[in-house]
Amino acid sequence: MKMKVESVNLTDPSLLLRPEPVYDGKPVSAFRNFDDDENDPMKARVRKTYYDMHTNMSVDFVKAKMAKWLKFNHFKATMKEALIKLNDLVDESDPDIDLPNIVHAFQTAERIRDEHPDEDWFQLIGLIHDVGKVMAFYGEPQWCVVGDTFALGCKWGPSIVYGDDSFRDNPDTHNPKYNTKYGMYEPNCGLENLLMSWGHDEYLYRVLVHNKAKFPKKALHMIRYHSFYPWHAGGDYQHLLKEGDEEIKQAVLEFNKYDLYTKSAGIPDVEALWPYYESLIEKYIPGVLEW
Template identity: 75%
Template sequence: MAAEVKHPISMIDPSQLLRPEPTFNDKPIDAFRDYSIDDEDPIKARVRRTYYTMHTNVTVDLVKQKREKWLKFNHFKSTVKDALIKLNELVDESDPDTDLPNIVHAFQTAERIRQDYPDDDWFHLTGLIHDLGKVMALYGEPQWCVVGDTFPVGCRWGQSIVYGDDSFKDNPDTHDPRYNTQYGMYSPHCGLDALLISWSHDEYLYQFLKHNRSTLPEKALYMIRYHSLYPWHAGGDYRHLTNEKDEEILKWVHEFNKYDLYTKSATVPDIQALWPYYEKLIEKYIPGVCEW
């Protein structure tokens, strides 16, 4: 019989209380982000395998190596639209809520935001591109180092991280006294900007947008940078490291997250019909051929 992962009340995602209505489907709130262990279910088994591999291998040293590799932006050149089209080839191995190509989720998120915020075109585009950093997986990066929830490295693992301590038991940093204390290599309330976060599509896209001089507003950049940092924005961990600026960022991330999470469904938008609108937004905020 499959074992069930019990989550403390503190892990309940605050965006559940802000879930936009009407939704694209009738999926119950508690059916999202189901990380219960059932190795006979191929999706649950795939998700668990991805996270265990991630939590075993993502260390301070590995994150530094990935930043050195990817933040040179010398891997390929492409428009944002062409990079988005590449997401047709990607199904996120860490996601228990959908097995559709990632570009479908991109348009689901963007269109739901557009319904509630018709005048905020920057927000529409943020929804469309928020997972675009996952293109790394199409250029040789394993998905466990691209997708999934993120977490700080260099300090004790947060209690609300998916699959908990068991998944980190073979991670070298778990046993390294430099990194396994409450503060680790950080100082109290140093702020999210000072933390080294597990390498993922979030940080890559955030840095990509800065490198290519995107004119998206600051709050859009932080929505992108921290939307997968669930142990912080949903689990309540790492508050001993955050500061006043991060409280403002948290409001932005919560507002974005309810559209990112709860729009996943089997309903596929008419992507071809929507491209002309979003092409104009790309040209406005991230024009031309970009360096990736």
């Protein structure tokens, strides 16, 4: 049975930033297509990943994951070593690409480098933005590592992929503390006070802060919210935002046009690019890090 997915019909703001009908040979309408297709194993894999995520990602679950991972005692590695681990990861939530994640990392970084040659911090953010997915190598299933993020503790955002049906077995769906418009929040509490679903965005943001990365604040916002599509693409959670959150959104949208539209068949020469990006790692997040 095929399922209608309302969220895929929403206009992605990154289309407004990069509105060409064809991008690198691929129509922009073909990106982030979550329609079910019983004959497409990639689409079936994506759907299962999101249903597992939306079933299990409750307030209590996220707090437990934060207690576990924010001790930063799981492993020690340089940023390059962590990135190299992505050679062995294919994101099970991504309908656009079926290549190791490190390929996408360099695709993103190089496109940013082409268009922002003087903002080396931005280029490095492009390279490392998904490195929080290393949690998948330390016992975490991909459904709590990859994919779009969303706010917990209030009514599910209407533009979350696969919609309310995917949350039917989530305990927070039936908890009056969390299933109303405001849930556990005050009106206009602000983006940074929302409890986000656990995944690579929040984890890497916390890793960078813990290890005293030298990025500007807007770079950390790009990392923390780049997968928060229900907010920056769907327009959800407006009643919880405060003054200043629009500035964060604009930074995230500037990043996301490179994250989304660089997913193509072009494979960068990773080995040739490493020396340049190693110099940026040394500048902004050097040494052995606690993960």
